[in-house]
Amino acid sequence: MTVEExxxxxxxxxxxxxxxxxxxxxxxxxxxxxxPKDIVEMITRHIPVSKETKVLDLACGKGAVSVNLAKELGCLVKGIDLIPEFIDFAVQKAQEFGVGELCDFAVGDITELVKTEKDYDIVILGAAGDVLGNSEETIKLLKKTVKNGGYIIIDDAYGNDESNPQYPTKEQWLEIFDKTGIKLIEDKVIDDDEIARLNDEQQKWIIKRANELKEKFPEKVCLFDSYIQTQQDECNELENEISGVTMLLKVM
Structure with a gap:
């Protein structure tokens, strides 16, 4: 699978x-x-942070987590994403929040850069799916980016049962952590009502913009309709088949 795929x-x-x-x-x-709120709160509860603390935010998107961490905790954050427009937006937001000097945003392929980025105190992988491989492969790669005793934060999901190998159950995640020398410090499972609210809000905006694109590019109506449907399918999955979770892990 290519990085674009x-x-x-x-x-x-x-x-x-x-x-x-x-x-x-x-x-x-x-x-x-x-x-961003959940991650800031998790770090505040468990990790001593100073202005020398270095955070790596992989697949940072538009920089919401990175900018909020820099703003709330005063730490140094490097965010990497493959979409240039997202990185441009993140840079703009960092300036807007007055943390431009604390944030370093770069366009890049995290599947390659995860092999060379080193010596961070904290690494974050937020809702990026299996872009770095399966759960165990992902943990092993992330572990190499942080110092001994460093921390990994992953936004992913617990499978409700063992029927979907893409989403390990909590017990299976714990087995992976044990195997890879990682300790689960805290996990926050997202409330079902909160998931439903977020899904409804995001779908509203996505459908609005997809409809605008369908008017502009009528030959691509099927492409945009397909995206709306896959988004809805993911929402249904999150609300019924899996439990979204943010996990704070420590490298032992």
């Missing part, structure tokens, strides 16, 4: 043909995955 999959797009339209479709949304 992985990117499309992580953003619930069935085809790489949709990638050029994603900035338009998602223009009304700043938070594209993990909750």
């Amino acid at each position: 992985k990117l499309a999959k992580s953003l619930t797009a069935e085809s790489v043909e949709l990638i050029p339209y994603l900035p338009y479709l998602l223009q009304d949304l700043w938070e594209l995955g993990a909750s």
